[in-house]
Amino acid sequence: MIVIEAEGLKKNFGNVKALRGISFEVKRGEIFGFLGPNGAGKTTTVRILTCILKPDSGKARINGYDVVRDTLKAKQSIGVLPEVSNAYPDLTAWQNIMLIASLYGMRRSEAEARANELLKEFGIHERKDAKVRGFSKGMKQRLMLSMALISDPEIIFLDEPTSGLDVQSARMIREKILEIANERKTVFLTSHNMDEVNLLCDRVAIVNKGKIVTIDTPERLKSRVGGNVAIEVSFGDKVVLNLENAERFGNKYVIYTTNPYKTICEVVDFARKSGTKMISINTRTPTLEDAFLKLLEMER
Amino acid sequence: MKCLAIAKKDIVMYYLKGPVVIFGILLPLFLFLAFWIGRNLPLNFLIAGLISMTVFFASTSVSPVIAPWEGQMRTLERLLTCPISTTTIVFGDILASITFGIGISIVPLLLALGFGLMLNPVIIPAIILAAFCFSCLGLLFSAYPTNLPSTIMMISSLIRFPLIFISGIFIPIQELPAWGKTISMLSPLTYFTDIVRVSLGMSSFLPLYLDFIILAGFSIGFLALAIKLHEHALLRRL
Numbered sequence: 001m002i003v004i005e006a007e008g009l010k011k012n013f014g015n016v017k018a019l020r021g022i023s024f025e026v027k028r029g030e031i032f033g034f035l036g037p038n039g040a041g042k043t044t045t046v047r048i049l050t051c052i053l054k055p056d057s058g059k060a061r062i063n064g065y066d067v068v069r070d071t072l073k074a075k076q077s078i079g080v081l082p083e084v085s086n087a088y089p090d091l092t093a094w095q096n097i098m099l100i101a102s103l104y105g106m107r108r109s110e111a112e113a114r115a116n117e118l119l120k121e122f123g124i125h126e127r128k129d130a131k132v133r134g135f136s137k138g139m140k141q142r143l144m145l146s147m148a149l150i151s152d153p154e155i156i157f158l159d160e161p162t163s164g165l166d167v168q169s170a171r172m173i174r175e176k177i178l179e180i181a182n183e184r185k186t187v188f189l190t191s192h193n194m195d196e197v198n199l200l201c202d203r204v205a206i207v208n209k210g211k212i213v214t215i216d217t218p219e220r221l222k223s224r225v226g227g228n229v230a231i232e233v234s235f236g237d238k239v240v241l242n243l244e245n246a247e248r249f250g251n252k253y254v255i256y257t258t259n260p261y262k263t264i265c266e267v268v269d270f271a272r273k274s275g276t277k278m279i280s281i282n283t284r285t286p287t288l289e290d291a292f293l294k295l296l297e298m299e300r
Numbered sequence: 301m302k303c304l305a306i307a308k309k310d311i312v313m314y315y316l317k318g319p320v321v322i323f324g325i326l327l328p329l330f331l332f333l334a335f336w337i338g339r340n341l342p343l344n345f346l347i348a349g350l351i352s353m354t355v356f357f358a359s360t361s362v363s364p365v366i367a368p369w370e371g372q373m374r375t376l377e378r379l380l381t382c383p384i385s386t387t388t389i390v391f392g393d394i395l396a397s398i399t400f401g402i403g404i405s406i407v408p409l410l411l412a413l414g415f416g417l418m419l420n421p422v423i424i425p426a427i428i429l430a431a432f433c434f435s436c437l438g439l440l441f442s443a444y445p446t447n448l449p450s451t452i453m454m455i456s457s458l459i460r461f462p463l464i465f466i467s468g469i470f471i472p473i474q475e476l477p478a479w480g481k482t483i484s485m486l487s488p489l490t491y492f493t494d495i496v497r498v499s500l501g502m503s504s505f506l507p508l509y510l511d512f513i514i515l516a517g518f519s520i521g522f523l524a525l526a527i528k529l530h531e532h533a534l535l536r537r538l
Contacts, residue, residue: 047538050381051381052377052380052381052535052538053535071385072383072384072385073383075381075382075383075384076383078381080378080381082377082378082381084374084377085374085375085377085378086373086374086375086378087375087378088309088313088373088375089373090312090313091309091312091313095309095312099305099308099309100378100382102302102304102305103302103305103306103379103382103383103384104382104383105302105383144378147378
């Protein structure tokens, strides 16, 4: 069952074309990653899907509800953790979470039970009557996630949920994301953390300059970089290595290959012939970051 | 009611602060003293002015800066993702402002009773209607899409202070020249001051029912305009 649908979304801000026709679908129970460089159109897409902005053209549906015509119904089925957002600093954690529960029209008893459960789960129950002003960044983010989940939504939009957090808070949030997906709920995750996206997401969309570059599983994306093995080699001198699929990073090269033995022999031959000292050579599988950068490079 | 939740949030976040409450009482009191000292004016005339100014200033003091504060604190986007409309947000903000305006108006009312003045009960619906009208006006000040509260305060002061002087608070409308009378009709505060004067036993410039109708008309106009303008302005604050 499709729960998030975007169909040819276009949005301009003055002369800036933020979205140039974004289309994708997300199935129920999926963790869907949305990646792209800064200014690619991620936040604009999320704001349209969460009914904050209206698209100039195209359609978007959340749980079958049109985001422009059935705004309130669409909003009722989602929970949102916006990227740039705060809880009210002069309200307590409890007042903040109960405010959101009221705005979702929850009954008081139901809201209190759910709020207690979430605040305990995220380790902030003991501070529930403290003003948010005194919370650490990790605690604030855990509270924000509790606020996003208070209505037990079918679809959760998380925009950079672990950005700048301590290890403990980040891990707690990642575990919760997996738990949510296990409950057959849908997570729309925007992140710059490639390891996180690789670890959590079933499928990933890469967006650039307001367009979708590709949508695939993390494993398939990684295999698209030109090989299934990445060889990292560093030289003592500055050299020019002319091998297929070789990319330079300072005095280090990364070569993507399907035949690591042959490639290593070529690299060693090159070092011998050019009289260059080889400092180190490692093999690893390509990462999602490699795939991301490669795909964006191909777009240029 | 979702707008009640917004109003409750506003009251805790923005209104229940010592400086806000003290300033809400002191500003009209200082204006009143500046006007009173050295002049031989009847007490009911002065108290009528004080009540009008207090309701006006209290109802327009915080409501204009809520939206820019929310934009600046980055709480606005969280609010906008909830299943509520702009109308609900505006109504919530207005409700909080009315509550504050009515609450602060108790101070000059007690002062009037303390001086032994008799108050006509018509003043109660008048204060409620005026607090509503001025709260809607306050929301209009913040329709300019900036997240700088100082800019909104400047716009607000540029409009509020001239309104005080053209609304018959310091000089009765009856004593104004023809052009002054015409200008005073443009201010909603004129009609509220007129009702307050009547409730304190003075003569009115307009029939009482007309004061109420015009004040209600201003309220509806301000409210409709505030909702319309905030639908665009809120998004530009993100």
